[in-house]
Amino acid sequence: MVSLALDEFKGPPKNLANITTPGTKFILLGFTTLDRQSRALTSVFLSSAYAGTLAGNLCIVWAVLRDPRLQRLPMYILLGNFSWLEVCYITTTVPRMLCDLLSPGLPISFHACFVQVYFFISMGAIECLLLAAMAWDRYLAICHPLRYPVLMSLRRCWVLASSCWLTGFLCLITPIVLISRLSFCSPYTLDHIVCDPGPLLAASCTPDPRTEQVCSATSSLLIFTTFLLTLTSYGRILKAVMRLPTWPERRKAFSTCSSHLVVVGLFYGAGAANYVIPAAAASGKAVTLVYVVGTPLLNPLIYSLRNKEMKAALRRILMGEKQGVRL
Template sequence: MNPANGTSPVTKFILLGFPSLSRLGRDLACSCTYTGTLASNLSIVWAVLRDPRLQRLPMYILLGNFAWLEVCYITTTVPQMLFDLMNPGVPISFHACFVQFYFFFSTGGTECLFLAAMALDRYLAICHPLRYPVLMSPQISWLLAASCWLVGYLWFIGPVALVSQLSFCGPNTLDHFLCDPGPLLAASCAPTPRTEQIFSTTTSLIIFGTACFTLTSYGLVVWVVLRLPTGAGRQKAFSTCTSHLAVVGLFWGSGMVTYVNPAASGGTGKLAMLFYAVTTPFRNPLIYSLRNKEMKEALRRTLLGGQ
């Protein structure tokens, strides 16, 4: 019992999701998005694993890891969302809620790091082409990818553990479709300014830090490309970066809006999170990978048996 108000501590949560939307429409949209995301990203992973030429290119080593990360990222949210849509009112346990919380933020943080790593790869390829094979060898690319995974999954252990130590007195309903810090902090027994500040600072560091690194990398790329003597050379250099920049802008833009203030919630916040957590992994391979000529040829060779 909580001595302050005589209520029992919360051990389960009910995720409200989007009650105002049609159930059939929600089920269909989530199922199609999830299936499409799995199919497109797993195809990229398979192509990189099966094509020896791609395995020797740092860009595709990072891209294969990034595609697998997108599979992990969307799997932290959509299966639970579909379960809640088909079983409204069925609670999620305290431990399952915080497991989802941890893996969602860990995969999201890892994605920030991978986008920065791919920006570094493009910077070295365009600004230092002669030294690129040494500076970004396949071995270094795998080491960089492993570092992104390790740092991403270690980064949020402390903040998530800190939130999990709060007392939750009820109500046990979370106005969201996933276990997110905003509704969790709002459900705590007492105001938690210190926890909110720590979580906001931790999140802002990885989001803004990697965003600044990426923007700096591409700023240097633009400076070098503008100094190229021919228009054709500029067009070729820019073509390798435009799709990456599109992904970066959409991912970090929605992420910054959503997580600058972790206590923000409500309908607008949920829609922004839906775009950030579900739509982005579905869109990324279409923008970043499947427009790439070499990737499309690799997919044709590995999936369709072409030569």
């Protein structure tokens, strides 16, 4: 099936410079090397991870929307935004991965591929920004508790969250437009599991160093700036934790911070590997799976569902729904 699909879209030899047309279709090669049994196991894993991610994150969004107590706390407003982002983020990629597992060699149109690229990397950028915003919020709450209501009012919190979404959707438009203007030669195949800047740059038959430099510079600036802000915030939190008088209090705070830092490290590490040098990361399939599937699945457990207030809010909502009482 895969060979037939590849032959169908195999155009003239590459040395004839078959320039990309609006009707061009790409084939993602991510799962074509797997046998039928391996594809079945992978599809079960992805389906389970997708369902778990949706369930966990939508529970958090539901709790924030329905519980008035959470709506008054900036921390949970940011968590609600973050959880909704994870729902959108994983939905951008996993359904297409499942299609490729069920129908290897299924083509994706030029426009659909670039729509996926845009939303995929934009939401990755928004995640970087929201992680930094959440770390900054925790720093203000722990290190400046008396001034926290003023420094992070509800209005400022909503402005901060909105800025993260707007900046993420706008800051990567230029690299995507530059990549879309490149010429791609047949066979139009991408050695990856999603449409991503790295594989697209590698598939171009007219390499453009300027485009690669713009992609690398934009990604590097975003990743390292937000990572530095996140790391600085947690560093100051840990410094404040060291001043706590008892070891049980320190251990509890260390446990929370270390869990958050593990997710931050996984996400930023994989992001840096894929986007700081995008052309060299064209086949980073395993790395991509880490932040496409792994971190969205872990985030509800680490950031929210371990939180006593979040669990209490979910219980209140469920009890209210059962009793027909609107919170």
